[in-house]
Amino acid sequence: MKSAIPETGVPITPPTIGNGGDRQEASLHGEILLRLRDYVVEGNIPEGARVPERQLCEMLGISRTPLREALKVLAAEGLIELLPNRGARVRQLSQRDLEELFDVMAGLESLAGRLACEAITDEEIAAIERLHYEMYGHYLHRDMHGYFQTNQQIHESIVAAARNETLKTTYANFAGRIRRVRYSANFARKRQRWAEAMREHEAILDALRRRAASELSDILFQHLRNKRSAAIDHLAEAQGADLETTPQGD
Amino acid sequence: MKSAIPETGVPITPPTIGNGGDRQEASLHGEILLRLRDYVVEGNIPEGARVPERQLCEMLGISRTPLREALKVLAAEGLIELLPNRGARVRQLSQRDLEELFDVMAGLESLAGRLACEAITDEEIAAIERLHYEMYGHYLHRDMHGYFQTNQQIHESIVAAARNETLKTTYANFAGRIRRVRYSANFARKRQRWAEAMREHEAILDALRRRAASELSDILFQHLRNKRSAAIDHLAEAQGADLETTPQGD
DNA sequence: TGAAGCTATTTTGCATTCATTTTTTGTCTT
DNA sequence: AAGACAAAAAATGAATGCAAAATAGCTTCA
Structure with a gap:
């Protein structure tokens, strides 16, 4: 049993x-x-x-x-x-655990953006721009899965541009911990949140082009913070529903 | 052997x-x-x-x-x-490893400062102020060991004020990795760097009092970045000296 | 009938043992 | 005498075995 x-x-x-x-x-x-x-x-x-x-x-x-x-x-x-x-x-993971994890992820991406401004090439920025437009296409076609994947690629590109293997490893570690949640959180995203996220991504690109390190740092942190809210809300609902089907371990 | x-x-x-x-x-x-x-x-x-x-x-x-x-x-x-x-x-740890580790530490402290602004109490700020004055005393007395310890206490207080156990654990983990280096780096600090660090700490306290999250985030990152430079420089010298005494493993 | 207590089984924690791989040492050849 | 090859010794990686703890099952008693 x-x-x-x-x-x-x-x-x-x-x-x-x-x-x-x-x-x-x-x-x-x-x-x-x-x-x-x-x-x-x-x-x-x-x-x-x-x-x-x-x-x-x-x-x-x-x-x-x-x-x-x-x-x-x-x-x-x-x-x-x-x-x-x-x-x-x-x-x-308790709700509090998730909040903490999202905040740390936000801090790591914020750091990645800051460092990326120091070393990113124009080609890398162009690549991220392409991903951005691709993501916009997914947004228009309501393709949530594609949107999610491209979104993740953008964030991974920024982390890669930070030129810091330690950061990359740590980021991947935390990403693994909240992977399931993150996934369902993205799927749960309301269309209105999508629009917001697209605007935020545009701001990210803008700051990146200008290599505005601390500005980008702020934007990325806020962007992840907003994701956090969406995810937590969604999870709260899901867990509420789960309580009836899944009995507690002890 | x-x-x-x-x-x-x-x-x-x-x-x-x-x-x-x-x-x-x-x-x-x-x-x-x-x-x-x-x-x-x-x-x-x-x-x-x-x-x-x-x-x-x-x-x-x-x-x-x-x-x-x-x-x-x-x-x-x-x-x-x-x-x-x-x-x-x-x-x-290669020099590059150290640079990466210091940058991640900087990012974590930067994040800690940002989060601390959301939750820190006046009492906690007062406690950090007391530590700051204590550290100033060590500075005046050229007490490097006391200075180092108090300095560490201040940074740990900020991390604690972030109210994020995950962050605290991660921070402790990275701190452990670079502990030896950090220590000798602080000991190696020139008096001029001390003065700079004191000014930076004052700016940190100021931003903390005003709960200026993104400003504090910037200051903390820069503060750690400066520490990084000092540490790396010192280590480069030390390793250069080591090369004559300590033969490579293989 | 239900709950508490006791025994049996399962599961974990650690020590020991076995099989490879690496490192050392010794010998042989050139 | 120096280098190369080979055998021995040691160290690592993994499996097995054994004792202690926990869980499950059964019995007994109220």
Whole structure:
């Protein structure tokens, strides 16, 4: 009665996120880490569900030692919780946790914008402009999925332009933690919020062209803050609905 | 010839940094993690030195399993490197690494200041003012150690005022990574830089009193940027001197 | 009938053991 | 004598085994 994990074969997820993009692990432990991280980030394990080690071992076809090492790392990353003598649980993010995570993401993007102004090339700005127009197309066609993806590409481009691998890795880490939420938050976006976001993106581009570091920093922070509000609101509704179907763990 | 670790008993370091302040681990693995982290952060193992697991096990009086779990976590935190089949090394920070780390720290403090403006109380500001005057005293008395400590307290107070545990933990993590450098960088500070730093701190307090979020954000970033320059310069000298005494690992 | 207590099973935490890989050491050849 | 090859020693990576803790199941008693 506590399977928590579906019977599917283990899906190796696309090379999207992760710890920062290094997907060339050789050791078994490293491979397991990548697979487990994706498995959790993709949402294959219900939040707060207990996950017996034995089951994960069978699923992944390995012994408990490397699995436990991977679990420790995932716990350090904040994706799961490790209760002493009581196993691992997918970390349940409270509303407050989400607010905090969004704010830190906002701070990181704000920093990325500031640093990007110091080093970004005209070509990179042009590329972001192209993405912006592409996104505008998705907006006009009501293509939420495309909009979401392009939006994410824009933000990743800014982070890349910051020329700071440490920042990039940290950003990817936090992005992984709130990935599910972020996704549904974007889908939940009202059309009116879309329009706002488009205007904000235009302001971002404008500041970027002028290399106005602190101005861009402000705009990006506010932009993410607005996203935060949308996401939190949406999540509050969703969790309210969930309360009837999903009983609490304990 | 590869001891790398002195014969001393394992020192339990003071409860300063760590992962965020949670120092009530019950499990052996958790205890080991805290002790090892401090041990590394305190600089008891030479940079880049190879650290045989067996030796650490004897030193800590445990078997390899929990030790290896702790090593994996420390590697995820960026304190050590794990080379496949070739053991753990204390991560050697290049000059570029340091620049990146300082910039991320600057971004985090900048964010902390921004958030602090939303929630900080008059009492907290008063407390920071007291610290500021205390620091001024250390400055006048040329007490570098006291100055360093009080300075750190001020920055930690700002982070605390941000009311964001996630940010606090992340900040502590990065602080741990560059602790040694930061320390020596402060010691290396020229008196002229001291005067600048004092002025910057006054500007910080001013912006904080007015709850001028984006202004404070800018000032804090610049303040840390200046620290970065001082630290990097100092490190460049120190590393240059080291090159004659410390032969490279390989 | 229901709840409390006790036992059995499962699960976790850590130690130990086994298999590879790396590093060292010794020997041989040129 | 120097370099190269090979065997031994050591270290790492992973699996297995064992003790303690937790959960589940059963019995007993009110």
